[in-house]
Amino acid sequence: MDPELEHIKVFDRLNELVKNYHSTRAKGSFVEYHPPEDLAEILNPEALSEPLNWDRLFEWVERYLKYSLKTGHPKFVNRMWSGANLPSVVGEIITAVTNTSACTYESAPVSTIIEKYMINEMLELVGFKDGEGQMTTGSSNANMIAMMVARDRVNRDIKRKGLFGSRELYAYVGNDSHYSMDKAATVLGIGTDHLIKVPLDEQGRMRPDFLEESIGCVKQQGGLPFFVGATAGTTVRGAYDSIEDLLRLRQKYGFWLHVDGAWGGAAVLSPGLRNQYLSGIEETDSFTFDFHKMPGTNLICNILLLNGFPGALRQSCSIGDSSYIFREESEKEEFNLGSFSLQCGRRVDALKWFLDWKFYGHEGFARRIEHYLQLSKYAERVVEETPELEMVVPRESFNTCFRFKTPYGVSGNHFNLTLRTRLYRDAENMVGFGYIGSDLCLRLLITNPVSTKDTVRSFFRDVVQAGKALLEET
Numbered sequence: 208m209d210p211e212l213e214h215i216k217v218f219d220r221l222n223e224l225v226k227n228y229h230s231t232r233a234k235g236s237f238v239e240y241h242p243p244e245d246l247a248e249i250l251n252p253e254a255l256s257e258p259l260n261w262d263r264l265f266e267w268v269e270r271y272l273k274y275s276l277k278t279g280h281p282k283f284v285n286r287m288w289s290g291a292n293l294p295s296v297v298g299e300i301i302t303a304v305t306n307t308s309a310c311t312y313e314s315a316p317v318s319t320i321i322e323k324y325m326i327n328e329m330l331e332l333v334g335f336k337d338g339e340g341q342m343t344t345g346s347s348n349a350n351m352i353a354m355m356v357a358r359d360r361v362n363r364d365i366k367r368k369g370l371f372g373s374r375e376l377y378a379y380v381g382n383d384s385h386y387s388m389d390k391a392a393t394v395l396g397i398g399t400d401h402l403i404k405v406p407l408d409e410q411g412r413m414r415p416d417f418l419e420e421s422i423g424c425v426k427q428q429g430g431l432p433f434f435v436g437a438t439a440g441t442t443v444r445g446a447y448d449s450i451e452d453l454l455r456l457r458q459k460y461g462f463w464l465h466v467d468g469a470w471g472g473a474a475v476l477s478p479g480l481r482n483q484y485l486s487g488i489e490e491t492d493s494f495t496f497d498f499h500k501m502p503g504t505n506l507i508c509n510i511l512l513l514n515g516f517p518g519a520l521r522q523s524c525s526i527g528d529s530s531y532i533f534r535e536e537s538e539k540e541e542f543n544l545g546s547f548s549l550q551c552g553r554r555v556d557a558l559k560w561f562l563d564w565k566f567y568g569h570e571g572f573a574r575r576i577e578h579y580l581q582l583s584k585y586a587e588r589v590v591e592e593t594p595e596l597e598m599v600v601p602r603e604s605f606n607t608c609f610r611f612k613t614p615y616g617v618s619g620n621h622f623n624l625t626l627r628t629r630l631y632r633d634a635e636n637m638v639g640f641g642y643i644g645s646d647l648c649l650r651l652l653i654t655n656p657v658s659t660k661d662t663v664r665s666f667f668r669d670v671v672q673a674g675k676a677l678l679e680e681t
């Protein structure tokens with residue numbers, strides 16, 4: 208067959224599959240579960256060593272779709288994201304067919320302009336002045352880059368000399384901060400002994416009094432407290448550290464104040480929720496949030512924003528001889544986004560983000576996040592009104608941490624974990640879990656635009672039904 212004709216047929220087939228997948232993403236079962244050994248046998252990837260023709264290749268595509276989770280299904284409430292916005296799916300497909308690296312203007316002119324535009328939109332939205340930013344591979348990396356910039360600003364020799372012989376650096380985060388902070392501390396050579404986990408108050412927020420006390424101790428012993436990472440929406444509880452309390456301490460001690468808003472930072476999109484949860488955000492030094500979580504853009508879509516340190520990203524991220532790729536004579540360096548990134552090749556993440564932004568608008572995203580909060584409030588009420596269920600802690604924001612009540616003599620942790628696993632394997636629903644202190648809780652996260660009060664009610668109905676059945680067997 209004429210290769211061009213063949214390619215057209217490939218796209219027709221692909222289009223058909225994508226259409227079918229999309230139109231059934233919220234219907235039927237969200238998973239056909241098989242244990243890993245069984246799935247490996249069913250898929251049998253080794254068997255196909257011959258080069259495949261298109262027919263056989265598409266069998267693989269269909270197999271992939273059949274055994275994958277439908278993350279756009281309302282019963283998938285496990286992660287901080289679900290499904291993906293359609294405009295961003297369009298963006299991803301175009302990104303795939305135009306395959307390029309967003310590191311230089313020459314190789315990615317349109318995405319460069321779009322990314323810079325979007326970063327400026329976000330800087331303006333957050334209220335950062337003379338700021339800069341970049342799309343990264345996720346908040347984990349954004350947290351590390353923020354810590355790195357803070358580290359490099361406090362000691363300008365570190366890039367050259369490393370940490371050898373320098374004053375000991377200390378970073379602070381709340382006890383429920385994301386594990387990426389620990390990774391950042393290890394990667395950057397700061398070490399987890401120098402990442403101090405500040406105790407939390409009743410609501411799961413970093414205690415500023417403990418933070419100040421520890422900063423005092425560290426300074427007395429000759430250490431240098433250089434970085435405080437606030438969390439805006441902790442992973443399990445959804446607690447927001449008080450930015451204003453931390454700003455007061457920054458004034459006194461001069462550390463870098465970063466806000467990890469991977470999950471709850473999306474509240475910045477709604478003026479009301481920003482007031483409620485992120486008051487003072489415009490005064491912080493850096494802020495990251497994931498557009499691939501509540502806002503629903505295709506994975507991965509993250510932004511790191513810096514407030515008022517022009518050139519700081521480049522100073523930290525650029526090193527070594529990159530003259531083969533970044534040539535300033537033809538373009539202004541600020542248009543070569545790779546020159547202030549830790550990556551060399553950069554995936555084009557900007558197009559999907561831009562299309563979403565233009566399609567839904569600031570207003571649309573604000574309404575969406577507000578809707579999720581309303582549904583979370585509703586979920587809490589349902590738990591409180593359901594005799595079989597209880598909240599493990601009161602709701603702080605978007606996370607509903609609950610569990611099935613167990614009678615005396617039955618371990619609540621074991622029971623709820625078993626319940627959760629059973630719900631998943633039976634394709635009832637997929638809900639997350641986590642520990643608050645020593646108590647295991649089931650964590651409901653609502654991030655699906657198709658969610659309604661009805662889907663919330665039916666979620667809890669399924670949990671109660673499965674819980675009762677399990678209790679009878681126990």
Ligand SMILES: *Cc1c(COP(=O)(O)O)cnc(C)c1O
Nearest residue numbers: 345346347385442467469470497
């Ligand atoms: C999800 C999350 C992260 C990690 O973000 P990635 O984009 O997945 O790397 C970091 N911090 C918090 C609070 C999160 O919820």
